[in-house]
Amino acid sequence: VICCYRKPKTKRAKRFLEKREPKINENTKNAMLIKGGNANLTVTEVLKDIYAVKKPFAVLYKRKNITRPFEDQTSLEFFSKKSDCSLFLFGSHNKKRPNNLIIGRMFDYHVLDMIELGVEKFVSLKDIKNSKCPEGTKPMLIFAGDVFDVNEEYRRLKSLLIDFFRGPTVPSIRLAGLEYVLHFTAVDGKIYMRSYKVLLKKSGCKIPRIELEEMGPSLDLVMRRTHLASDDLYKLALKQPKSLKPKKKKNISHDAFGTTYGRIHMQKQDLSKLQTRKMKGLKKRPAEKSVEDGEASPKKLKSA
Amino acid sequence: MAAVRVEAVLAAAEEQEAEKRRSITVEKELELEYDLGNLLAVDRNPPPAAALRGAGPRREALLQALARDNTQLLVSQLWELPAERAGGAGGPLVAQLPEPTFRLPREKPPPKPRPPTRWEQFARLKGIRRKKKTSLVWDEQAKEWRRRWGYRRAGGDPSRAWLAEVPAGADPEEDQFARLRREKRERVARNELNRLRNLARAHRAGSTVPAAPLHPTGHQDRDELRRVARVARVSTASLGRFQPRLPKEPAEPPSRSGGKKRRFEPLLGNLAAERSRQLEMLRDMSSKKPVLDITRAVNKQMRQEEAEAAAANKGKKQSKRGKRGRRQQRPGRSGKKSGARRQPQQQKAAGGGTGG
Numbered sequence: 001v002i003c004c005y006r007k008p009k010t011k012r013a014k015r016f017l018e019k020r021e022p023k024i025n026e027n028t029k030n031a032m033l034i035k036g037g038n039a040n041l042t043v044t045e046v047l048k049d050i051y052a053v054k055k056p057f058a059v060l061y062k063r064k065n066i067t068r069p070f071e072d073q074t075s076l077e078f079f080s081k082k083s084d085c086s087l088f089l090f091g092s093h094n095k096k097r098p099n100n101l102i103i104g105r106m107f108d109y110h111v112l113d114m115i116e117l118g119v120e121k122f123v124s125l126k127d128i129k130n131s132k133c134p135e136g137t138k139p140m141l142i143f144a145g146d147v148f149d150v151n152e153e154y155r156r157l158k159s160l161l162i163d164f165f166r167g168p169t170v171p172s173i174r175l176a177g178l179e180y181v182l183h184f185t186a187v188d189g190k191i192y193m194r195s196y197k198v199l200l201k202k203s204g205c206k207i208p209r210i211e212l213e214e215m216g217p218s219l220d221l222v223m224r225r226t227h228l229a230s231d232d233l234y235k236l237a238l239k240q241p242k243s244l245k246p247k248k249k250k251n252i253s254h255d256a257f258g259t260t261y262g263r264i265h266m267q268k269q270d271l272s273k274l275q276t277r278k279m280k281g282l283k284k285r286p287a288e289k290s291v292e293d294g295e296a297s298p299k300k301l302k303s304a
Numbered sequence: 305m306a307a308v309r310v311e312a313v314l315a316a317a318e319e320q321e322a323e324k325r326r327s328i329t330v331e332k333e334l335e336l337e338y339d340l341g342n343l344l345a346v347d348r349n350p351p352p353a354a355a356l357r358g359a360g361p362r363r364e365a366l367l368q369a370l371a372r373d374n375t376q377l378l379v380s381q382l383w384e385l386p387a388e389r390a391g392g393a394g395g396p397l398v399a400q401l402p403e404p405t406f407r408l409p410r411e412k413p414p415p416k417p418r419p420p421t422r423w424e425q426f427a428r429l430k431g432i433r434r435k436k437k438t439s440l441v442w443d444e445q446a447k448e449w450r451r452r453w454g455y456r457r458a459g460g461d462p463s464r465a466w467l468a469e470v471p472a473g474a475d476p477e478e479d480q481f482a483r484l485r486r487e488k489r490e491r492v493a494r495n496e497l498n499r500l501r502n503l504a505r506a507h508r509a510g511s512t513v514p515a516a517p518l519h520p521t522g523h524q525d526r527d528e529l530r531r532v533a534r535v536a537r538v539s540t541a542s543l544g545r546f547q548p549r550l551p552k553e554p555a556e557p558p559s560r561s562g563g564k565k566r567r568f569e570p571l572l573g574n575l576a577a578e579r580s581r582q583l584e585m586l587r588d589m590s591s592k593k594p595v596l597d598i599t600r601a602v603n604k605q606m607r608q609e610e611a612e613a614a615a616a617n618k619g620k621k622q623s624k625r626g627k628r629g630r631r632q633q634r635p636g637r638s639g640k641k642s643g644a645r646r647q648p649q650q651q652k653a654a655g656g657g658t659g660g
Contacts, residue, residue, distance in 0.1 A: 005503065022412040029411055086411040108412050142374045144347040158346075163408050166342055175387060175397045178343075178379065183371040187351050194367055198375060204324025207383045210376040212368055237409035246403075 020084050024241050028168040029105075031058040032085040034076075036092025037066035042099050043091035045124050049217040050089060052125060053195075055135050057167065059083050069102050070227060073111045081109045087164050097224065103160055107229075107237040114227040115157050120190070121220040132215055133179040133197055138167045140178060140198075145186035153226050154186060176200070181212070191221040328380060330373045338381050341404030345378040419509045421502040431610040433617060501525075 008014040019027065031054050033047045051060040067075045069090050076088060086109075090102040097118065104114035125132065141162060148158045165182055178198055185192045195216035200208040229237070251263040337346045351370060356363050385399040420428065427433075440449040443458040450458035468480035520529070534556075537544040549555065588595055 005500065022415045024414060026411050105409070106411070107409060112409060138343060140343040140345075140375065140378055142345045142347065142371065142378060144349070144351055144370060144374060146348050146350050148346065149348060159406075159408060162342065162344060162406060166408075169341070169404060170401060172390075172398045172400045173343075173382075174390075175383065175399050177396075178382065181371065181375050181378075183367070183374065185351055185356075185367060185370065187353050187356050192356075192367055194371060196368070196371055196375070198379075200379075203327045204321070205328065207328050207380050209327045210372060210379055212372045212375060214364075214368065234409065236413075238407055239414070240410070241414035 024243060028057050029087050029163060029166075030083070030085040031087035031089060031164060032079055032083055033058060033060045034079070034088060034090045035061065035064045036090060036100075037064055038093055039064060039091050040093040040099070042119060042122055043093055043101065046101065046119060046122055046217070046219070047089065047091050049125050052135070053139075053165070053216060054167075059085060069104070069111075069114060070116070070225060076104075076111060077106070077109055080106050089164075100224070101221075103164065104227075105160060105163055107233070111227070112229045112233070112237055113156055113160055115153070115160060116224040116226065117191070118222040118224050119219055120222055121218075123218045125216050128214060128216070130213060130215065131197070136167075137177065137180045138170065138173065139165055139195075140181040141165060142181060142183045143186075144183065147186040148184075153223065153228070156226070156228050157191075157223065158184075180215075189222065191223070193217075193219040193221060328376060330376050332373070332377070336374065336377055338378065339404060339406045340381060340385065341402050342406055343378070343382070343401075344406060345374055345381075347374050419506050421505075422498070428611070428614070431607075431614040433614055 008017055031050075033051050035044060035047065039047075047060060051058050061079075065075065069076055076090070080086065080088065086106040088102075088104050088106070090104075092100045092102075094100075097116070099119040099122075101117045101119060102114055103117060105112050143158055143161075147154050149155060161184060178200075181196050181198055183192075183194045183196065185194075194214065195218060196212040197215040199211040199213060201211055203209040228234075251265075253261045253263075255261065332347070332349060334348045337348070338344070339346075352366070355366055382399060385401070387397050387399040389395045390398040437452065439452060441452050441458040442448075443450040445460070446458075450456060452458065468484060470476060470478075470480060474480075520532075524532070537547050540547060
């Protein structure tokens with residue numbers, strides 16, 4: 001199980017190591033929220049709010065860490081290995097890059113993608129005074145804007161944001177519990193992130209009418225530097241093991257009209273011994289039978 | 305008069321229906337793309353850039369309206385999913401989400417299956433399967449069910465054993481307790497050594513190791529040393545032909561093909577050899593006795609069937625076994641060696657006689 005020269009001596013240690021080893025179906029990704037050497041109030045508040053949104057799949061580090069992710073990634077990788085987090089959000093502030101947020105993800109405890117975003121405007125959870133939704137709600141994610149598909153950097157940013165805010169993958173969801181929605185709009189070189197609480201109102205038919213109420217953190221972001229993974233590393237990270245592919249059912253096919261066809265493979269049949277419907281008129285009469293026998297026997301005599 | 309009223313009523317009903325529908329319909333130029341497994345919707349329509357440029361509450365209102373429209377569309381899609389009432393009639397309405405389609409990179413690379421250990425290889429070859437043992441054993445002395453090993457095991461605590469019998473052929477002066485302790489220590493050490501060897505083998509199998517150094521390092525195993533010895537023997541001026549051999553080392557004939565795996569006879573060469581070969585082939589074809597040794601073939605078949613049965617049982621139990629079951633690979637076909645070994649001695653002589 002644990003391929004290490006040191007075997008775990010307790011069950012607890014074994015469970016701890018089993019949770020961290022690579023699996024076919026992976027765990028939900030954890031995020032670590034780190035403050036840089038000179039983080040100001042805005043950035044700290046942003047980190048705290050995002051932590052509230054991502055609980056319990058996030059770790060908020062209290063102390064300031066003096067590192068520069070774009071220059072040296074070793075300390076980030078060390079933290080990732082210690083806390084088993086593959087997503088990170090690093091906040092810092094200086095004159096050249098005010099209110100800086102670096103959002104990134106890891107593959108195999110090495111940095112895969114990193115995107116630096118600048119916070120231009122921030123409205124915190126505390127500032128908007130209304131009821132909030134419970135902790136740990138799976139949010140609905142909506143991306144508006146054609147930039148998210150056209151530009152390569154925006155495409156990676158979209159993938160990163162989905163990875164970050166997605167939450168655990170569930171097989172079924174309570175329809176009344178769809179309370180939280182995160183809406184990202186990319187316009188004019190800016191990205192507006194807004195969070196709303198969803199109110200389901202009665203409409204005449206089964207599907208309810210949606211009313212939104214501004215709730216949680218809202219950010220106006222600007223894309224600054226990026227450090228994206230090379231294409232082949234990204235492809236390697238995207239690779240899923242074969243066992244996860246859905247198994248195709250053999251011998252079943254569908255045509256354009258929706259009809260399902262099946263194939264049955266039969267063994268070779270002896271057509272003379274087929275059980276068909278009995279037609280009394282076609283039954284062999286005794287005279288015909290003797291003629292057939294008479295014809296069959298002379299052939300036998302010849303071969304011997 | 306009545307007809308007009310009926311028409312009016314129908315028209316009014318239709319308008320009401322349309323009104324209801326209007327509250328949940330949203331007009332969009334381009335359809336959104338949905339990934340319901342992730343509760344994700346992507347809107348490709350370019351947002352009104354000019355309107356959003358001006359800061360302030362107007363922008364917020366516009367963003368909220370856009371968000372409301374998109375959320376309405378997403379929720380409509382989610383409500384279309386097959387839903388059921390969880391936990392009986394009174395429970396909440398729960399929808400079955402499909403698998404997420406948006407491809408996201410993994411956290412860690414997928415796990416590689418580890419190679420089987422020496423015992424696992426042997427067990428697969430012989431068709432040995434794991435015997436399921438009960439967790440509790442009946443202890444006659446204590447007259448109750450006790451654990452097989454661990455705290456309060458059946459058969460009492462082995463460290464408190466006050467009697468150690470002297471075995472038949474042993475030295476009467478020897479300290480039996482010391483012997484038992486020493487043997488346990490040796491067993492534990494051997495087990496640990498084998499575990500580390502298996503780990504090293506698995507690790508080596510995974511990564512490509514560079515060529516072995518020609519001097520002994522003390523960490524090489526038998527096969528590696530054999531390879532290295534062969535290379536050292538051949539690297540003399542006469543290519544190892546006059547090197548003395550150790551008493552038990554087998555004599556290796558030099559491969560005249562020079563490393564090629566298949567050798568073909570020249571077309572026109574030894575006429576006598578060709579004649580004898582063809583005559584022998586004709587003799588075999590015309591003889592009534594079978595060339596195939598039946599007993600050997602039957603034993604080989606039995607070996608194969610046993611291995612397949614073991615694999616089928618492993619396959620059935622895979623779901624219960626989980627990780628361990630999935631990691632064990634399919635058994636390979638047993639070689640000729642095991643088939644020959646299995647053959648009983650008297651049959652071999654008879655088989656040899658008839659087969660010939």
